[in-house]
Amino acid sequence: MIQVSEGSIKKIDGSIDSPKGYQAKGIHCGLRYSKKDLGMIISSVPAVSAAVYTQSHFQAAPIKVTQDSLKNGATLQAVIVNSANANACTGEQGLLDAYEMRQKCADILGIEPELVAVSSTGVIGESLDMKKIREGISLLDRTTPSEGDFEEAILTTDTVTKQTCYELMIGDQKIMIGGAAKGSGMIHPNMATMLGFVTTDAHVEEGALQKALRDITDVSFNQITVDGDTSTNDMVLVMANGCAGNECLHEGHKQWPVFKKGLEFVCRDLAKQIAKDGEGATKLIEVQVKGAKSNRDAQIIAKKIVGSNLVKTAVYGTDANWGRIIAAIGDSAASVTPEKVEIHLGGQCLFKNNEPQPFSEAFAKEYLQKSEVQIDVQMNEGKGTGTAWGCDLTYEYVKINASYRT
């Protein structure tokens, strides 16, 4: 295994449009009252692309259209995204609308429609206002890119934009990987979509990119949970346009681990930002599981803990309630040997040898008041590690999600 040296990957200020050859735009086209609601990513040349989609049985129309674009060749040159309306459960008309979005976008850019991906987020079950979308796409064409516009345009009720950028040294060649995402805020019920967009100027072989995205999604986006509900529109898309001019990266390439690690950092970074901005959240919760029988087991346990309503409310209440962590571990599908499990919080051991350990409640309470809380679990069964991210469960979550649709 090749070690990825610390110095070869560096976080920098930047976003989806930082890698060479990308533009990102965002405008208000009228789907929302006043906020930006239509965004576009454009690459100067076709980019090798890969995507992962929601596992929901009810995949929304734009998901189907993007899958169609990627079914041959796996290259994209643009992505068109709207917020406010998910174009999900909208029947045949919804599919026609998503195809029209793709065509319209291709037309203004003068490219083939198969080079365009489509993505939507917002209310389920309402038809898109295509007049606004059409006019919006024309307006996008006349709009100069401006920092943060795209990131804003893809939000629903997220409270902050999410972006990140890493710089990697691939041998002597500098490449960049940038990303933007939206998460789950749902003042307007029915909204719940996780979208992630990643761009890189690296030259990457297609199959390797798809495989890397799949692997990395499992340890980043798939390891976050806000409320355990999966949207019909989730998608993570990565574009690699090769504008950095590097030698093509593939799985056998000496520098492949550097690229893959960089992509993982970008995805994890976005995933954490989504978890932290979960509906009504006041804290990011990170659960690190070590010593599990396998990495998969560790991931299952970590996600089970971070997804437990009881753990989430305990963290909100700054209560070092390890019994709820035990209940979550105990109920997980992973291999668990109760006598071997240890639970640590803020440097204190709370549980070990199947018995509670003495600890300072005051210190634990103080630790839990931080805006980022880490729970460490040692399974002492093997070498598997896994991390998951989530947020606390608050009155605000109930308020947001119980308010009647307006």
Add this chain to the structure above:
Amino acid sequence: MIQVSEGSIKKIDGSIDSPKGYQAKGIHCGLRYSKKDLGMIISSVPAVSAAVYTQSHFQAAPIKVTQDSLKNGATLQAVIVNSANANACTGEQGLLDAYEMRQKCADILGIEPELVAVSSTGVIGESLDMKKIREGISLLDRTTPSEGDFEEAILTTDTVTKQTCYELMIGDQKIMIGGAAKGSGMIHPNMATMLGFVTTDAHVEEGALQKALRDITDVSFNQITVDGDTSTNDMVLVMANGCAGNECLHEGHKQWPVFKKGLEFVCRDLAKQIAKDGEGATKLIEVQVKGAKSNRDAQIIAKKIVGSNLVKTAVYGTDANWGRIIAAIGDSAASVTPEKVEIHLGGQCLFKNNEPQPFSEAFAKEYLQKSEVQIDVQMNEGKGTGTAWGCDLTYEYVKINASYRT
């Protein structure tokens, strides 16, 4: 398949001590501040018994002791139950304490300890105050049974007691099945145990009883969810003492379906009472799924819907938010054909043919204001049916579970 006639099973006023030959008692022994906290069920003769236990990797000490009692012979004559303390994650001492509870109970009744089951519910990770337990068991011995005492003694922060009773005609012979349960209220964090006790005066063959309990648990207690967290102490126990004097019931017996259906009614009844009294709940939610590929698929879908935080908050907010129901179905592990799925609420069809259907929001909102809400899903794929029960997610849930341990 033998049809169970309506008239052969009748719900009556009664509880765990209504079937012939049972007594149930409850007292305050001092584990709780003032409420009853120690209960006992006694059969006049050894009863064929069966139990199902929590699937948690962390099974509490009393669960292990009860398993030990039932490992040979499967007969019980008494059950001792305490609330306030789960005796879970209490190491070797916890196991010794649970065995001592069993022995002490056997001593005062003058029976073998293997005829006694032990059950505990309450805080995880604290040792039992055995002095209070010992004195309490002696006090139980001197106490005259009084209606509702046992049902009260097993509660933690449930707001109401849960009991039921059914009368069955097995040929010409009348038998009774009674039950008591506790659910999940958790003002005091770390508490979360579902306990169900069922008694019958029927004479039943041991293997058949165990199998029936297992089958029925899957469609009753295992189909309720309050917050998706599983306790270390969950247990459902059924005792059949034969005092009704009927011919022994077994799977080949002509009247077996009547008995099994009666047992199912008792378990469902208790399960629904637990769901309705979930932490902070204002409403019982019942989800009925029909036309699924299999019964198991229907159960999975029903439980997924009723367990969705988004559905739970929508019901709390009286919002006919079918998109969240779709999201839950879409994310389920069952077989789903989106175009075939129908969602009905209060007699109105909300979703069909993969498209929203016109419906009266006002009527739906009014329907959702009821204290018992039913969501109907038709999968149109097969003949599988399944039901699940849960409750709404409210501010009160967060309040209860975020409050610091005192």
